[in-house]
Amino acid sequence: MYKQAKGWLASSPPRALTLGFVAIILVGAILLKLPISLKDGQSIRWIDALFTSVSATCVTGLVVVDTGTFFSVFGHWVILVLVQIGGVGFMTMGTLFALFLRRKVSLKERLILQESLNQNNLEGIIRLVRRVINYALTIELAGSLLFTLRFMLDMPPGRALYYGIFHGVSIFNNAGFDLFGDYRSMSNYISDPFVNILSIILIILGGLGFVVLADLVEYRRNRRLSLHSKVAICVTLLLFVVGAIVILLFEFTNEKTLGPLGTADKIFAALLHSMTPRSAGITTIDVSSLRQATQFLLVILMFIGVSPGSTGGGIKTTTFAVLIVAVLAVFRGREDVVLLRHTIERERVYKAITVTLFSFLIVVAGTMLLSVTENHTFMGVLFESTSAFATVGLSTGLTPELTDAGKLILILLMFMGRLGPFTLFYAVGPKHGRPLYRHAEGKIIIG
Amino acid sequence: MYKQAKGWLASSPPRALTLGFVAIILVGAILLKLPISLKDGQSIRWIDALFTSVSATCVTGLVVVDTGTFFSVFGHWVILVLVQIGGVGFMTMGTLFALFLRRKVSLKERLILQESLNQNNLEGIIRLVRRVINYALTIELAGSLLFTLRFMLDMPPGRALYYGIFHGVSIFNNAGFDLFGDYRSMSNYISDPFVNILSIILIILGGLGFVVLADLVEYRRNRRLSLHSKVAICVTLLLFVVGAIVILLFEFTNEKTLGPLGTADKIFAALLHSMTPRSAGITTIDVSSLRQATQFLLVILMFIGVSPGSTGGGIKTTTFAVLIVAVLAVFRGREDVVLLRHTIERERVYKAITVTLFSFLIVVAGTMLLSVTENHTFMGVLFESTSAFATVGLSTGLTPELTDAGKLILILLMFMGRLGPFTLFYAVGPKHGRPLYRHAEGKIIIG
Ligand SMILES: [K+]
Ligand SMILES: [K+]
Numbered sequence: 001m002y003k004q005a006k007g008w009l010a011s012s013p014p015r016a017l018t019l020g021f022v023a024i025i026l027v028g029a030i031l032l033k034l035p036i037s038l039k040d041g042q043s044i045r046w047i048d049a050l051f052t053s054v055s056a057t058c059v060t061g062l063v064v065v066d067t068g069t070f071f072s073v074f075g076h077w078v079i080l081v082l083v084q085i086g087g088v089g090f091m092t093m094g095t096l097f098a099l100f101l102r103r104k105v106s107l108k109e110r111l112i113l114q115e116s117l118n119q120n121n122l123e124g125i126i127r128l129v130r131r132v133i134n135y136a137l138t139i140e141l142a143g144s145l146l147f148t149l150r151f152m153l154d155m156p157p158g159r160a161l162y163y164g165i166f167h168g169v170s171i172f173n174n175a176g177f178d179l180f181g182d183y184r185s186m187s188n189y190i191s192d193p194f195v196n197i198l199s200i201i202l203i204i205l206g207g208l209g210f211v212v213l214a215d216l217v218e219y220r221r222n223r224r225l226s227l228h229s230k231v232a233i234c235v236t237l238l239l240f241v242v243g244a245i246v247i248l249l250f251e252f253t254n255e256k257t258l259g260p261l262g263t264a265d266k267i268f269a270a271l272l273h274s275m276t277p278r279s280a281g282i283t284t285i286d287v288s289s290l291r292q293a294t295q296f297l298l299v300i301l302m303f304i305g306v307s308p309g310s311t312g313g314g315i316k317t318t319t320f321a322v323l324i325v326a327v328l329a330v331f332r333g334r335e336d337v338v339l340l341r342h343t344i345e346r347e348r349v350y351k352a353i354t355v356t357l358f359s360f361l362i363v364v365a366g367t368m369l370l371s372v373t374e375n376h377t378f379m380g381v382l383f384e385s386t387s388a389f390a391t392v393g394l395s396t397g398l399t400p401e402l403t404d405a406g407k408l409i410l411i412l413l414m415f416m417g418r419l420g421p422f423t424l425f426y427a428v429g430p431k432h433g434r435p436l437y438r439h440a441e442g443k444i445i446i447g
Numbered sequence: 448m449y450k451q452a453k454g455w456l457a458s459s460p461p462r463a464l465t466l467g468f469v470a471i472i473l474v475g476a477i478l479l480k481l482p483i484s485l486k487d488g489q490s491i492r493w494i495d496a497l498f499t500s501v502s503a504t505c506v507t508g509l510v511v512v513d514t515g516t517f518f519s520v521f522g523h524w525v526i527l528v529l530v531q532i533g534g535v536g537f538m539t540m541g542t543l544f545a546l547f548l549r550r551k552v553s554l555k556e557r558l559i560l561q562e563s564l565n566q567n568n569l570e571g572i573i574r575l576v577r578r579v580i581n582y583a584l585t586i587e588l589a590g591s592l593l594f595t596l597r598f599m600l601d602m603p604p605g606r607a608l609y610y611g612i613f614h615g616v617s618i619f620n621n622a623g624f625d626l627f628g629d630y631r632s633m634s635n636y637i638s639d640p641f642v643n644i645l646s647i648i649l650i651i652l653g654g655l656g657f658v659v660l661a662d663l664v665e666y667r668r669n670r671r672l673s674l675h676s677k678v679a680i681c682v683t684l685l686l687f688v689v690g691a692i693v694i695l696l697f698e699f700t701n702e703k704t705l706g707p708l709g710t711a712d713k714i715f716a717a718l719l720h721s722m723t724p725r726s727a728g729i730t731t732i733d734v735s736s737l738r739q740a741t742q743f744l745l746v747i748l749m750f751i752g753v754s755p756g757s758t759g760g761g762i763k764t765t766t767f768a769v770l771i772v773a774v775l776a777v778f779r780g781r782e783d784v785v786l787l788r789h790t791i792e793r794e795r796v797y798k799a800i801t802v803t804l805f806s807f808l809i810v811v812a813g814t815m816l817l818s819v820t821e822n823h824t825f826m827g828v829l830f831e832s833t834s835a836f837a838t839v840g841l842s843t844g845l846t847p848e849l850t851d852a853g854k855l856i857l858i859l860l861m862f863m864g865r866l867g868p869f870t871l872f873y874a875v876g877p878k879h880g881r882p883l884y885r886h887a888e889g890k891i892i893i894g
Binding site: 250291292293295296297300323326327329330331335337346347349350351353354357358364367368369371372377378379381382421425 | 697804
């Protein structure tokens with residue numbers, strides 16, 4: 001019986017990955033439901049404990065209760081561990097232990113890892129995982145240290161260390177959780193260049209994905225980047241700059257957002273809010289005060305999201321790039337879809353369409369269901385639905401007021417968004433004898 | 448000089464088509480600006496005359512002034528002629544005159560027709576055009592006659608004939624214009640089965656496109672339908688039924704829409720409002736009173752639209768079908784995209800993506816611009832922007848209150864929506880030595 005179940009799981013890495021996620025979420029919910037996780041005098045409903053656990057494990061950051069003022073230090077650590085597991089990848093964590101115990105990593109485990117990191121190349125996975133952990137911990141350590149130094153100006157050293165670690169880890173993992181209370185996120189630091197720049201760098205590093213990070217580190221030796229890395233970096237920077245310019249334009253005179261700030265602060269805030277929808281979720285200004293056009297821009301940036309195999313969500317930068325060049329190829333009457341002088345094979349283009357349409361369908365369905373369950377503006381439900389699916393965590397204020405039905409909808413959106421269409425499909429699909437990654441041979445990663 | 452200009456036009460049918468459209472719109476605007484087009488004591492601004500002319504020529508039906516109470520009988524006839532030219536196709540009309548004059552139709556003219564009807568088969572175009580005119584006039588005549596008979600119960604015979612012709616032509620051409628005044632559209636006939644059923648049939652016939660109509664007429668002889676016709680008919684009926692069920696579900700208890708109606712009337716209204724977003728634009732209930740989820744459903748139906756080579760807009764039923772089967776193929780790990788046991792060639796799939804993404808981009812851009820120029824809810828601007836681009840004409844009430852900038856945005860959306868991405872691209876593109884229709888060899892029409 002046990003052996004049968006083991007065989008059933010081993011036969012499908014996506015299924016094991018999905019069930020592993022579910023297990024971690026449930027453990028997280030139970031821990032967060034315990035009184036020890038809460039500040040004195042607080043109590044939490046099961047649905048809210050589940051919502052918080054899903055939001056942390058799926059590194060989203062949407063919150064139904066205020067993290068800073070509602071949970072105890074123990075609760076914060078539970079959230080941070082869930083973020084770390086969900087962000088750096090719980091499969092990577094599992095292998096970390098395996099490596100520490102000098103156990104040989106089995107083919108099955110490597111297949112699971114492959115799914116988790118969205119990597120097509122089976123060889124070198126193990127080496128990659130070791131590096132993933134190294135890079136993630138190094139960046140988190142550096143980020144936490146720098147945040148700690150900065151926070152020491154505002155609070156006692158112990159608290160600064162605690163805040164430094166929490167926000168360093170949370171921001172690198174694109175988790176969107178913060179401890180500053182009252183749903184204010186980082187708004188105290190709107191005029192602080194150090195916090196702004198550090199946050200942006202951590203968001204970018206977390207969102208590029210470990211494959212790109214590894215590629216960047218090896219650049220000194222190889223003097224070349226893979227197509228995948230080039231595309232991920234180009235799209236990331238392009239959207240970052242264009243987004244910041246448009247936000248600056250739309251919000252320059254908005255008295256509730258950028259209006260009262262000096263020119264330099266305006267630029268910092270525009271840069272941060274161009275980056276945070278992809279898919280960090282921290283803010284220094286009130287998202288609900290942004291103009292409608294800006295909120296719509298954020299929805300689009302959230303939907304595009306970050307790069308594959310990263311701590312964030314969305315349809316991914318490479319998917320976006322492939323779609324754009326496919327459209328250009330048709331307009332030019334060309335047979336082949338060409339991206340940075342590489343032909344993209346048909347299968348990859350189809351996969352890009354599939355990811356995009358499927359994601360669009362989920363967001364549309366979520367938005368429509370929230371329209372029915374919540375009494376809120378359309379922009380409000382569209383924004384929250386996209387934020388959940390792309391695991392961003394930005395909110396116009398709807399989430400804390402959600403009905404239970406609404407909470408369940410967002411829980412499903414976050415879960416589906418973090419796992420992605422292919423993992424989900426192969427996890428529940430009756431037949432998966434010919435999973436897509438077996439056909440794959442290209443150099444670029446979609447979804 | 449004249450010869451050069453003629454050569455320049457002849458070298459690009461899309462360019463000729465686009466400029467022809469512009470010319471007709473300008474003539475229409477000038478005619479509608481004349482005092483003879485207006486009811487006594489009324490005057491119209493140039494921007495409003497232009498808007499009305501574009502709306503009529505692009506068979507949209509969005510109105511900045513109330514058609515029934517603002518324009519004179521002459522003005523109504525101007526609108527109706529523009530609708531007829533824009534709907535049945537001004538190129539087809541041109542050939543109609545050519546045929547009447549027994550002039551030989553040149554290759555150039557046939558190429559223009561080919562573009563206009565989105566037909567890939569150059570041969571048989573002439574025969575098709577003759578049929579197009581026959582079918583269109585026959586259906587319009589039948590529709591007008593039936594409407595006249597019905598309206599004779601409510602008004603004097605002369606007026607009933609006038610109303611019968613106007614609404615028969617307007618509804619078959621998916622134009623969305625009506626004469627009932629006060630922006631009420633057909634709301635007097637909400638409980639009238641005859642008007643509801645007749646309208647739905649005319650909308651469907653107009654929206655299937657002439658290719659499908661011809662195919663249906665020949666069915667008695669051939670006993671088979673082309674893949675294109677099968678797909679167009681299936682998607683049309685499927686969306687019609689599913690849309691009606693969802694509308695019934697969402698609006699059943701809404702006291703401002705279906706709530707007060709009897710069961711049969713509820714069903715009629717649900718059916719009509721499932722069909723009218725694709726892309727007729729007539730209504731019997733107030734669109735702005737619909738629940739948010741229903742309005743969102745209408746936005747989706749409007750975006751999908753009708754079939755290629757018809758009187759309506761949107762990304763088209765066949766495009767939608769190809770995208771769906773492409774996604775299914777990827778999920779199943781299949782190499783080929785299969786639709787009703789026919790493989791769809793890669794080029795067609797890419798064209799479907801292109802049409803969809805381009806349309807999406809235009810609607811998103813329009814929505815964002817309207818968000819800036821208009822002080823209105825997000826659903827309001829999204830709805831109006833989609834309605835304009837898909838040449839539907841449904842409105843939540845924003846259009847009559849538009850700023851001049853907003854009117855210009857909708858004018859551009861209607862124009863781009865009616866011409867479609869490929870005609871537009873080849874009309875303005877510097878190089879079009881390898882236009883797409885030269886490569887085409889498939890059996891299904893996209894866009
Ligand atoms: K996040
Ligand atoms: K219309």
